[in-house]
Structures are given as C-alpha cells and as structure tokens.
Amino acid sequence: MNAWIKAATGAALSAALTLPLATQAGELTFWNGFTGPDRPTIEAVTAEFSAANPDTPVAMDIVPWDSLMQKLLTALGSGSGPDVVGINFAFLPQFAKSGLIMDLTDHLTAENDLDPANWSEGLRSVLQVDGRYYATPINYATLLMYYNKDLFAEAGLDPDNPPATWDAWIEAIRATTISEGEAQYGLTLPDHQTIPNWPILLWGNGADIVVEGASGLSEPAAIEALELWSGLVVNEKISPVGLTGAEADKLFETGKAAMGITGPWMTNGFTAAGLNYDVTPIPVGPAGPVTLGDTIVLLVNKDTDDPEAAIKFLAHWNSKEAQLRLANETGFPPSRTDLSTSTELTNPWAAKFAAVVPQSRFNLAGQDKFSQINDDVFTPLIQTITLGRASVEDAANAASEQLGSLLQ
Amino acid sequence: MAASSRQVGQRGTRRRGVAGRHRQTVTAMMFLAPSFVVLAIFVFWPIVQSVVLSLHEWRFGAEHQNFVGLANYEKMWRDPRAWNAFWNTVYFTAFVVPLGVAIPLALALALNAAIPFRAFFRAAIFLPVIASFAIMALAWRFLLDPDIGILTYWLSFFGFPRFSPLRDPDWAMPAVIVVALWKNIGFNMVIYLAGLQAIPEELYEAARIDNAGRWRQFWSITWPQLKATNVFVFVISIIAAFQVFDPVFVLTPNGGPLFSTETLVTFIYRQGITQFDLSYAASIGFVLFAIVLVLTVIQLWFTRTGRE
Numbered sequence: 001m002n003a004w005i006k007a008a009t010g011a012a013l014s015a016a017l018t019l020p021l022a023t024q025a026g027e028l029t030f031w032n033g034f035t036g037p038d039r040p041t042i043e044a045v046t047a048e049f050s051a052a053n054p055d056t057p058v059a060m061d062i063v064p065w066d067s068l069m070q071k072l073l074t075a076l077g078s079g080s081g082p083d084v085v086g087i088n089f090a091f092l093p094q095f096a097k098s099g100l101i102m103d104l105t106d107h108l109t110a111e112n113d114l115d116p117a118n119w120s121e122g123l124r125s126v127l128q129v130d131g132r133y134y135a136t137p138i139n140y141a142t143l144l145m146y147y148n149k150d151l152f153a154e155a156g157l158d159p160d161n162p163p164a165t166w167d168a169w170i171e172a173i174r175a176t177t178i179s180e181g182e183a184q185y186g187l188t189l190p191d192h193q194t195i196p197n198w199p200i201l202l203w204g205n206g207a208d209i210v211v212e213g214a215s216g217l218s219e220p221a222a223i224e225a226l227e228l229w230s231g232l233v234v235n236e237k238i239s240p241v242g243l244t245g246a247e248a249d250k251l252f253e254t255g256k257a258a259m260g261i262t263g264p265w266m267t268n269g270f271t272a273a274g275l276n277y278d279v280t281p282i283p284v285g286p287a288g289p290v291t292l293g294d295t296i297v298l299l300v301n302k303d304t305d306d307p308e309a310a311i312k313f314l315a316h317w318n319s320k321e322a323q324l325r326l327a328n329e330t331g332f333p334p335s336r337t338d339l340s341t342s343t344e345l346t347n348p349w350a351a352k353f354a355a356v357v358p359q360s361r362f363n364l365a366g367q368d369k370f371s372q373i374n375d376d377v378f379t380p381l382i383q384t385i386t387l388g389r390a391s392v393e394d395a396a397n398a399a400s401e402q403l404g405s406l407l408q
Numbered sequence: 409m410a411a412s413s414r415q416v417g418q419r420g421t422r423r424r425g426v427a428g429r430h431r432q433t434v435t436a437m438m439f440l441a442p443s444f445v446v447l448a449i450f451v452f453w454p455i456v457q458s459v460v461l462s463l464h465e466w467r468f469g470a471e472h473q474n475f476v477g478l479a480n481y482e483k484m485w486r487d488p489r490a491w492n493a494f495w496n497t498v499y500f501t502a503f504v505v506p507l508g509v510a511i512p513l514a515l516a517l518a519l520n521a522a523i524p525f526r527a528f529f530r531a532a533i534f535l536p537v538i539a540s541f542a543i544m545a546l547a548w549r550f551l552l553d554p555d556i557g558i559l560t561y562w563l564s565f566f567g568f569p570r571f572s573p574l575r576d577p578d579w580a581m582p583a584v585i586v587v588a589l590w591k592n593i594g595f596n597m598v599i600y601l602a603g604l605q606a607i608p609e610e611l612y613e614a615a616r617i618d619n620a621g622r623w624r625q626f627w628s629i630t631w632p633q634l635k636a637t638n639v640f641v642f643v644i645s646i647i648a649a650f651q652v653f654d655p656v657f658v659l660t661p662n663g664g665p666l667f668s669t670e671t672l673v674t675f676i677y678r679q680g681i682t683q684f685d686l687s688y689a690a691s692i693g694f695v696l697f698a699i700v701l702v703l704t705v706i707q708l709w710f711t712r713t714g715r716e
Contacts, residue, residue, distance in 0.1 A: 077468040193661050240554070242576075243575070251556075254556055
C-alpha cells in the first residue's frame with residue numbers, strides 16, 4: 001500500500017513538474033540566439049506582441065546560436081520545433097530545401113505590414129529561395145571600419161580624417177603597425193568564427209568566392225586581392241594570423257590593433273572599455289564602395305498550429321516601431337529602407353551603419369552549402385596563404401577546384 | 409527399495425535444483441531488466457539505428473530516404489579529411505596515453521610518500537579534473553594568446569618568441585595535448601594512489617630485508633602489483649583519447665589551423681551537426697566504434713595472456 005502511495009505521489013509530482021514546461025494552447029513558441037547585449041531589446045519587443053495579443057502570447061527560448069542550430073533541424077524534423085525561429089540568413093536555403101518551413105510569399109503584402117518593397121534589394125534576394133520568400137528580417141547589420149583615434153594620432157595620422165581609399169588605407173595600416181618589441185597591428189583580419197572580413201577585400205577588387213554559380217577564386221581579380229592582402233600579412237605583419245572574430249575584437253579593445261572591420265554590436269563594448277575610437281565606411285577598393293550585410297531572419301514552422309498568429313508576429317518585428325526601437329537601443333541600422341533617414345532614428349551609431357546599407361552585400365547568399373564553402377574551402381585557403389604555406393596562385397587554384405566540385 | 413528411494417530423492421533434489429536455479433535466473437533477470445531496458449533504448453538501439461543511418465543518404469524532411477549501401481564508407485575511404493582526422497586522433501592518443509600513464513604514476517609515487525604539503529599537492533593536481541573543460545579551455549586560450557596572454561608574456565622574458573601555438577598548424581596539437589594532460593592527470597593519479605595503497609607493506613619489508621634498492625622494489629613489487637590498475641588506466645585512457653572532443657573543440661574551434669587538430673569525433677560533429685550530413689557522420693561514428701572495440705579487445709587479450 002505504502003509503495004502505491006509513494007508511486008502515486010511520485011507520478012503526481014513529476015506531472016506537476018512537467019506541466020509548466022508544456023506548451024499552452026494558443027501559445028506561440030519562438031526560438032532565437034540573442035544572448036548578447038541586444039537581448040533585453042529582443043525580449044521587450046517580444047513582450048509587446050504578447051501584451052497586444054493576449055490570445056497568442058509568445059513563449060521565447062533564447063539559447064546560444066550554435067546550440068540553436070544543433071537542435072533546430074532535428075526538432076523541426078521530428079515535429080517538435082518552435083512555431084517561429086530566428087536564424088542567420090546563411091542557413092535559410094538549407095531549411096527552405098528541407099521542406100520543413102513555410103513558404104511566406106503569399107503573406108508578404110502591404111496590408112500585412114510585410115511589404116518586400118521596404119527592404120533593400122540585397123535583403124530581398126537573401127530572403128528568397130528559388131524565387132519564393134521563406135523569411136522576413138528581424139535585424140540588419142552592416143560592417144564599418146573601426147579605428148583607434150589615439151593610435152592614429154601617435155602614428156602621425158589625422159584622427160578626424162580616416163582613410164577612404166585602399167591606397168590611403170594601406171598607408172595608414174603600415175604607419176600603425178609596429179613589429180619590433182611590443183607588437184601593434186595596423187589591422188585585424190580574422191579568418192574563422194567571425195563575421196566575414198576577407199570576402200569584403202575580394203569584393204573591393206571586383207572578385208567574389210562564387211561568381212554566377214561557379215568558383216571565382218582563381219579569377220585574376222581574386223588572386224590579385226588575395227596576393228595584396230596576404231602579402232601585407234605575411235611580409236609586413238599588419239595582422240596576426242589565425243584570429244577568431246572575438247580575438248580580433250579583443251586586440252582592438254585593448255589598443256593592440258589600430259583598425260578592425262566589424263558590426264554595430266561592438267560599439268557598446270568598445271565604449272565601455274573607454275576606447276577613443278570612431279567608425280568609417282570601409283575604404284573603397286578599385287571596384288568601388290562595398291561592405292558586408294548580415295541579417296537574422298524569421299522562419300515559420302510548416303506545421304505551426306496558428307500560421308496567422310505567426311505571420312502577425314513576423315509583421316510585428318517588421319513594424320516601424322519595432323525596427324526603430326531595435327535601431328535606437330542596439331545601434332543596428334533598421335532593416336527597412338524607409339527608416340534609414342527617419343528623424344526618429346536617434347542613435348548616432350545606427351545612423352552611421354544605416355548609411356552604408358545601399359552598398360552592402362551578403363556573403364555566399366543563396367548557397368545551401370554555405371558552411372562547406374566557408375569552412376572547408378575558403379577559411380583553409382586564407383589560412384594557407386597567410387601562413388605562407390603555398391603561393392597564392394597555387395592555393396587559390398586548389399581551392400577553386402574543390403569549390404567547383406561542391407557547386408556541381 | 410533403498411536404492412530406488414535414493415534415486416527418487418536424488419531426482420527430487422535435482423528437480424528442486426533446476427527449479428531453484430531457474431527461479432534464481434528469473435530473479436536476476438528481473439533485477440537486470442530496468443538497466444537493460446535503459447541500455448537497450450539509449451545505447452543498443454541508437455547503435456543499430458546509426459548503422460542503418462550510415463547505409464542511407466539521409467535528408468531531413470524527405471518522404472523517402474535513399475538506401476546507398478556502403479557508399480558512405482567508400483566516401484570516407486577516399487576522403488583526405490577523414491584520414492587527416494584519423495591520423496590526428498592517433499597522434500593525440502600516441503602522446504596522451506603514455507604520458508597520461510607515466511606522469512600520474514610518478515606523481516602518485518611521489519605523493520604516496522610522506523612529503524610536506526601532500527594534501528595540498530594532491531588537491532591541486534586533482535582540481536582540474538572536476539573543473540569544466542569549456543571554462544578551463546577558454547582560460548588556456550587567454551593564457552596562450554601571444555598578444556594578451558600572460559604565459560607567452562612570461563616566456564618572452566626567457567627569450568621565447570611570442571607566438572600562439574593554437575594558431576600554428578605545427579604547434580596546435582602539442583598545445584592541445586598539454587592542456588588535455590593537465591586536465592586529466594589528476595584522475596589517473598588518484599587511481600594509481602588507490603592502487604599503491606592496496607600493495608601490502610610486508611612485500612616492501614621483505615624486499616628491504618633482502619637489500620633490494622628502490623629501483624628494484626619498483627620493478628619487482630610495485631609495477632607487477634599495479635597490473636590491474638594499469639590495465640584499467642590504459643583501457644580507459646585509450647578509449648577516452650580516441651573519443652577526444654572537448655579540449656580540441658574548445659581550444660581550436662573549426663578543427664584548428666588547416667585542420668591540424670581535427671580528430672575523428674570533432675569531424676563527426678562537423679559533418680553531422682554543422683553540415684547536416686548525418687549519414688556520413690554515422691558511418692564515421694561506426695568506424696570509430698569498431699576501432700575502439702578492436703583496441704580494447706586486443707588490450708584485454710594481451711593483459712590476460714600475460715597473467716596466465
């Protein structure tokens with residue numbers, strides 16, 4: 001008898017413990033990886049939706065991006081995925097082709113406040129796979145060149161007149177690089193676990209990793225750009241080799257690097273570190289002004305119980321109010337082009353990052369083998385040439401061949 | 409009559425014996441059942457499933473999964489990255505296992521003797537074992553950073569160039585090995601300490617009476633007496649080394665510079681979790697399982713014949 005009572009108590013207890021975790025009817029589940037300084041804003045914007053839509057409150061689960069990516073595909077595949085999820089645009093083709101997410105094309109209308117005309121052309125292209133829309137943006141990031149004004153002044157450069165062309169840039173990099181004794185680097189060029197830096201250098205010279213569906217790595221413009229920048233790294237030690245994005249940011253934050261290319265998320269950290277710095281558009285290369293664009297996009301689970309509420313949630317993120325709030329609180333430019341010159345855009349950093357939106361490009365947009373191309377081909381190529389393990393031409397040709405077979 | 413009654417009696421005993429043994433077996437099975445069910449669901453079934461997975465070209469969300477036979481195993485055979493991961497794993501194991509036995513044994517011998525601050529040293533060496541590797545590896549990454557790391561800064565006073573072993577394809581693996589050893593020697597040391605304390609003191613007394621030196625005592629008493637401990641430590645160390653993941657993954661993400669630290673398990677992770685090629689990952693996983701199984705059987709066989 002006693003045992004039965006114990007068992008019943010145990011069962012009741014475990015049921016009580018699992019109850020709060022179970023999804024309530026009408027609830028919208030939302031997974032994302034905003035664990036950084038932008039988290040409070042993400043939570044606040046989500047809470048606004050729940051307050052305005054009491055019938056479909058949002059249950060949000062924030063985990064680091066890599067953990068999110070690990071469990072997302074299996075969760076969606078086994079039917080236990082969230083209703084809505086935020087991921088980096090680069091993974092979109094993979095998910096769209098898996099058939100596990102909703103085709104949103106017919107829902108993207110001005111009446112739903114999801115008008116594609118409000119997004120830049122580049123953004124529109126990465127939200128589509130084979131001509132159909134599968135995602136809408138949460139945020140938009142562009143990269144600028146950060147520079148340390150004190151190190152500029154020490155090197156005899158004008159801190160209020162940062163370099164605007166590649167020639168002036170290289171001159172400034174050389175002037176701020178000190179290889180004797182306590183090293184100081186003119187620039188940081190991270191090659192892995194980072195927001196892409198090297199592709200911007202290729203674009204600046206009119207090259208790209210993939211050109212019209214084929215490898216562009218052995219094109220003369222690509223080899224020329226790689227030779228120029230890897231030569232500066234190998235021969236003049238302008239940047240350490242093998243940096244991650246976080247290590248590069250740390251070097252800039254500790255005043256050991258004079259310049260670095262990164263996004264709006266670093267302004268808070270650098271300001272808190274008491275650094276005397278500013279941002280400027282990435283100096284213009286022979287092929288004209290360009291920078292990298294990046295976006296976290298929202299996808300809807302194909303099997304969601306409430307597609308209408310999910311679309312409404314997407315529209316909430318795309319609303320003027322949400323986009324302005326995000327921009328003003330996090331320093332990211334708004335993802336809507338109709339807000340980039342808005343007088344309500346009061347965050348000065350956001351305005352600077354918004355100014356380069358028209359010239360921003362997405363790396364490896366639309367490639368469903370994005371991670372293979374980036375991690376298995378491009379990163380090893382950059383490491384090989386910056387370590388001086390092979391000539392740029394040989395390494396680029398070998399990488400190009402490997403890329404060619406991936407793209408087939 | 410007497411004979412027949414004895415026969416009956418014997419038969420009765422035998423019957424009771426068989427029934428008793430049967431009942432015992434059933435009882436034993438009942439006791440084993442819960443853990444067997446758990447093992448079956450969480451260990452054996454996934455192993456079977458992973459073999460099935462490795463014979464398909466698995467795509468998420470697909471209605472029908474293509475059966476491809478041994479194509480994934482063939483791909484592995486021809487994949488230089490898979491071979492690179494295999495040789496890196498062998499490299500790691502070749503250093504971590506012998507050093508991970510020799511150093512803890514030396515430490516255990518030293519800390520088994522009455523030396524000052526013995527408890528402190530034991531605790532200090534064991535501490536890394538219970539610390540989280542993710543956090544410890546991050547600390548090591550900072551220590552080894554050539555620009556902001558304290559270790560490289562101190563070494564520079566002794567004329568060492570300030571370079572980052574973790575960013576150098578030739579030095580990344582040795583650095584991972586050093587950190588992995590630092591993390592785990594405490595565990596093996598404790599096992600050896602227990603082994604040493606189980607050796608009867610009389611054996612040493614007898615040896616001393618026979619005028620045996622320290623070296624002779626070690627080879628003739630300590631080493632043979634530690635045989636069971638050695639088998640345990642070797643088997644566990646080899647299995648762990650072949651399945652190394654955390655030190656490599658946290659110290660050198662993305663397989664290290666030019667994949668110089670990519671091991672079999674990090675390669676499986678990359679194929680399966682990052683690139684979603686689950687079938688290929690499953691086939692590598694199964695090969696790793698086979699390698700570890702063969703190594704373990706060989707080791708056990710060797711040590712058993714040694715004892716007989």
